[in-house]
Structures are given as structure tokens and as C-alpha cells.
Amino acid sequence: xxxxxxxxxxxxxxxxxxxRVTLELTAVGLIMGFVLGLLAAxxxxxxxxxxxxxxxxxxxxxxxxxxxxxxxxxYYGFPGIGIxxxxxxxxxxxxxxxxxxxxxEYLRGSIMAISEGQMMAGRSIGLTRFATIRHIILPQxxxxxxxxxxxxxILLLKSTAVAFLIAVPDLMTKAKLVAARTYDPIGTxxxxxxxxxxxxxxxxxxxxxxxxxxxxxxxEVETQKP
Amino acid sequence: MDEPILKAQGLxxxxxxxxxxxxxxLAVQQGDIIVIIGPxxxxxxxxxxxxxxxxxxxxxxxxxxxxxxxxxxHNEDEVRQHIGMVFQNFLLxxxxxxxxxxxLGLTKVKHLPREQAxxxxxxxxxxxxxxxxxxxxxxxxxxxxxxxxxxxRALAMDPRVMLFDEPTSALDPELIGEVLEVMRQLxxxxxxxxxxxxxxxxxxxxxxxxxxxxxxxIIEEGTPDELFLRPKFERTRExxxxxxxxxxxxxxxxxxxxxx
Ligand SMILES: Nc1ncnc2c1ncn2[C@@H]1O[C@H](COP(=O)(O)OP(=O)(O)O)[C@@H](O)[C@H]1O
Ligand SMILES: [Mg+2]
Numbered sequence: 001x002x003x004x005x006x007x008x009x010x011x012x013x014x015x016x017x018x019x020r021v022t023l024e025l026t027a028v029g030l031i032m033g034f035v036l037g038l039l040a041a042x043x044x045x046x047x048x049x050x051x052x053x054x055x056x057x058x059x060x061x062x063x064x065x066x067x068x069x070x071x072x073x074x075y076y077g078f079p080g081i082g083i084x085x086x087x088x089x090x091x092x093x094x095x096x097x098x099x100x101x102x103x104x105e106y107l108r109g110s111i112m113a114i115s116e117g118q119m120m121a122g123r124s125i126g127l128t129r130f131a132t133i134r135h136i137i138l139p140q141x142x143x144x145x146x147x148x149x150x151x152x153x154i155l156l157l158k159s160t161a162v163a164f165l166i167a168v169p170d171l172m173t174k175a176k177l178v179a180a181r182t183y184d185p186i187g188t189x190x191x192x193x194x195x196x197x198x199x200x201x202x203x204x205x206x207x208x209x210x211x212x213x214x215x216x217x218x219x220e221v222e223t224q225k226p
Numbered sequence: 227m228d229e230p231i232l233k234a235q236g237l238x239x240x241x242x243x244x245x246x247x248x249x250x251x252l253a254v255q256q257g258d259i260i261v262i263i264g265p266x267x268x269x270x271x272x273x274x275x276x277x278x279x280x281x282x283x284x285x286x287x288x289x290x291x292x293x294x295x296x297x298x299x300h301n302e303d304e305v306r307q308h309i310g311m312v313f314q315n316f317l318l319x320x321x322x323x324x325x326x327x328x329x330l331g332l333t334k335v336k337h338l339p340r341e342q343a344x345x346x347x348x349x350x351x352x353x354x355x356x357x358x359x360x361x362x363x364x365x366x367x368x369x370x371x372x373x374x375x376x377x378x379r380a381l382a383m384d385p386r387v388m389l390f391d392e393p394t395s396a397l398d399p400e401l402i403g404e405v406l407e408v409m410r411q412l413x414x415x416x417x418x419x420x421x422x423x424x425x426x427x428x429x430x431x432x433x434x435x436x437x438x439x440x441x442x443x444i445i446e447e448g449t450p451d452e453l454f455l456r457p458k459f460e461r462t463r464e465x466x467x468x469x470x471x472x473x474x475x476x477x478x479x480x481x482x483x484x485x486x
Contacts, residue, residue: 117313117315117317118317118319118320120275120280120313120317121313121317121318121319122319123280123303123306124278124280124306124310124311124313124380125306125307125310125330125331125335125379125380125383126303126304126306126307126308126331126335126383127303127330127331127334127335128303131334131335135330135334136319136330139321140319140320140321143321216320216321216363216365217363217365217366218362218363218364218365218366218367219320219363219365
């Protein structure tokens with residue numbers, strides 16, 4: 001145990017280097033996924049039939065195929081049609097597009113739950129459709145979605161490990177290097193597992209704090225629904 | 227006769243094959259308080275929603291102050307600010323305080339400066355007896371209080387006419403009185419109102435016209451006395467008898483509340 005801790009201490013700078021990349025992948029994927037997911041959810045609910053079809057296709061394709069296949073298509077496949085992405089850009093793109101499809105479905109559920117009734121109320125005082133979505137529906141839907149959505153950063157953090165397969169220098173890639181150099185795969189991967197675990201625990205806390213922060217007084221029961 | 231505030235002619239609404247109502251004619255004059263009664267599923271809610279263009283009618287025309295609002299290209303959002311609507315289930319904006327619920331239309335639709343909107347919103351809350359609840363969220367208010375905020379929210383837009391869709395049906399019996407009292411006050415202030423309700427006491431006392439609707443048609447209309455004492459149709463008599471039996475006269479008398 002003591003030995004392992006010493007080992008961890010010595011290799012920590014390398015791991016932290018990888019962790020930084022892993023967190024970057026998670027953050028960019030999450031933000032890109034949120035923007036795409038919100039657009040796709042809104043498009044699927046309020047869009048014209050054509051817009052709806054495009055959004056459904058995006059959501060179904062990216063939820064229905066493995067992330068790894070999406071990553072390889074972007075990194076290895078796109079150069080074939082003359083578009084080349086760097087390793088990092090490929091990883092961002094794959095994670096963002098993939099997460100967006102999932103976030104779209106979370107958001108769609110909560111937007112529809114709020115939209116029923118609130119759309120009519122908003123429009124009854126003369127607000128336009130767009131203004132009602134912006135001032136009435138989204139502020140409530142974004143709060144309502146938090147409990148379900150809070151899985152996404154955690155799943156995404158763990159998903160970033162696939163970037164290892166196109167040699168993005170993330171936590172996994174660094175772990176592989178350390179394991180090879182120290183001939184201690186067990187110690188190395190245990191250390192990596194512990195690092196992921198700590199980040200996941202921190203993310204959970206952040207989500208809970210966020211949920212508390214935006215809670216609407218008098219609606220506690222609703223926002224705590226699983 | 228003066229130009230009606232709200233007029234509908236030949237109004238028809240279908241959902242697929244299901245004809246909700248057909249060829250409805252209606253004229254609401256300045257100061258009218260019209261109560262619409264009728265069995266559930268008759269199309270009363272749908273009619274109100276069509277009148278302020280929340281639902282598109284399949285046939286017929288609607289005029290607001292003589293201007294046809296069903297004409298192609300007419301600005302529907304502009305129309306809706308002049309027609310207040312109160313829903314059975316309140317439909318307050320749950321993420322906003324009572325004050326912000328009332329203010330939203332003033333700032334985002336009428337684009338009033340903040341101070342002016344605030345002042346107006348507060349005075350509307352006062353009008354429904356809830357000035358002291360301005361900072362409360364809907365979840366912190368009783369059903370009766372929520373409905374009064376909803377009324378204030380609609381009033382804040384200075385509508386030409388107010389539509390009420392069973393405003394007390396979702397309320398516990400002890401909370402009905404406070405909402406009816408607010409509506410009585412509006413009647414005294416000569417607000418033009420079109421009210422779907424089963425509160426027969428309110429209808430008899432406040433309405434100048436009652437419309438009995440059944441299966442998507444207007445069966446009979448007249449003054450409260452005409453309908454209650456000398457209905458032309460047996461169906462009207464039967465329905466009024468049933469409804470009075472069911473709801474009784476328990477809310478007929480005014481129930482003053484401490485904050486009114
Ligand atoms: N959005 C809708 N889609 C399909 N049918 C509807 C819709 N809204 C109302 N209806 C139908 O229209 C009829 C009248 O409903 P409604 O206007 O709510 O009646 P009321 O308010 O008199 O009880 C009912 O048969 C109902 O099923
Ligand atoms: Mg109804």
C-alpha cells in the first residue's frame with residue numbers, strides 16, 4: 001500500500017498531464033453536446049416537419065452507433081473524402097456529436113413536460129412562440145432536466161477514454177505509457193481508476209450543488225423527482 | 227347596437243373527424259358578462275381557445291373591435307394581448323414570483339420600462355388582493371391565490387375582454403369564494419367577460435346573458451331569468467337542474483376574505 005502510494009506520487013505529474021486532456025475532452029464534449037442537444041431537442045419539438053426529420057435522424061444515428069465507430073469514421077474516414085481532423089479535433093467532434101444526441105433526448109423530455117400548458121399560458125398574454133420558449137419554457141425545462149442530465153458529464157468523462165485509441169494524450173494514454181515504463185500495470189491502472197473515481201465524485205457534488213442553486217421555491221417536491 | 231368587442235360567425239372546429247363545434251355565432255358587447263354552461267366535452271374550452279387564436283378554427287370568422295382577426299396575415303400575438311385568458315389549472319409561470327408573473331407581459335410584450343411595469347404589476351396584484359404575496363412563487367401559494375395571480379397577469383395587459391375557462395373547477399371548495407369575489411369586483415368595474423363556469427350562483431347574480439351549449443352547438447341563450455325560470459328547451463331545464471343539484475348554491479353568497 002505504502003509502496004503503491006509512493007508510486008502514485010512519483011507518476012502523478014504524468015497522470016495530471018493526461019487528466020488535463022481528459023477534462024478538456026469532457027468539457028468541450030459536454031458544451032458542444034449541450035448546444036447541439038438543445039438545438040436538436042427544440043428542432044424536434046417545434047421545428048417544421050423537415051427540421052424535425054433532420055433532428056430525429058441525427059439523434060438516432062448518434063445514439064444507435066458505437067462512439068468508437070463514430071470516432072474512427074471522423075479520424076480515419078473523413079480524410080478519405082478530403083477532410084482531415086487532428087487527433088484532438090476528431091475526439092472533440094466525436095464526443096460532442098455523440099453527447100449531443102443523448103442530451104437532446106434528456107432535454108426533449110423536460111421541454112415537452114413544461115411546454116404542455118406553459119406554451120398556452122405564455123401565448124395567452126401575447127408572447128410570441130419564440131419569446132415563450134425563451135422566457136417561460138427553457139428556464140423551467142433546464143431546471144427540470146438537471147437530475148436526469150447529471151449523468152451525462154459522468155458518462156462522458158468515462159467515454160473520453162476511447163480517445164486513447166487514436167492516441168490522444170489523455171489519462172488512459174498516459175496510463176499505458178506509465179504501465180509500460182514501470183512494468184506495473186496493476187498499480188498503474190488502479191491509480192487511474194482512483195483518479196477517475198475522484199473526478200466522478202466531484203462531478204456528482206457539482207451537479208447536486210447546481211440543482212440546489214437553481215431550485216424554485218415552493219417546487220421542491222418536483223425538482224427532487226428521480 | 228354598438229360594435230361588439232368580440233364577434234364570431236360560423237365558427238367551426240374539428241379534430242380530424244371529430245367535429246367539436248359547428249357554426250357558432252357569438253357577439254360580446256362592451257360590458258357584457260356572458261356565462262357559458264354545458265356538459266363536459268361540449269367544446270367550451272376549445273371555443274374559448276379559438277376565440278383568442280390559441281387554437282386555429284377550421285371555419286368561420288372572428289372580429290375584435292370590428293377588425294377581423296382571423297384574416298390571413300393578421301398578427302395573432304398582437305391580438306392575444308387584448309384578450310385576457312384565465313385557465314382552469316391556473317398555468318402560472320412556476321419559475322417566477324407572483325410579481326414577475328404579472329410583470330412579464332408588461333416588459334416582454336408591451337415593452338414598458340421596468341419601473342412602470344413594476345408599478346402596474348403591483349397595482350394589479352392589489353386589485354386581486356395579493357399585494358402582500360408579490361414575492362411568493364406559485365408553489366408557495368394556495369390554489370385560490372394562484373388563480374387570482376393568473377387573473378392579475380391577464381388584467382395587467384389591459385385586455386378588451388377576459389375569457390375564463392372554469393376558473394374555479396380545480397379549486398378546493400373553500401377557495402372558490404375568493405376567486406368568484408375577484409370576478410364580481412371585475413364585473414362591478416364593467417370588465418367585459420366571457421366565463422365558462424358551473425357556479426350557477428355566480429351566473430344568476432352576475433351574468434347578463436347565459437349561453438347553454440351542448441354537443442358543439444348553442445342550444446339556447448338568454449338572460450339568467452329566462453334560462454332559469456322559463457327555459458325554452460327541456461334539455462336546458464334538465465341540465466340546469468342537474469348542475470344546481472350537483473354544485474348547489476353553497477358559493478352563491480359572497481365569502482369575503484381577509485385580504486380583499
Ligand atoms: N387537442 C385536442 N385534440 C383532439 N381532440 C380534442 C383536443 N382538445 C379537445 N378535443 C376534443 O374536443 C371536444 C371538446 O373538448 P373541450 O373543448 O375540452 O370541452 P369542454 O371544455 O366543454 O369540456 C372533446 O371531445 C375533446 O376530446
Ligand atoms: Mg373545458
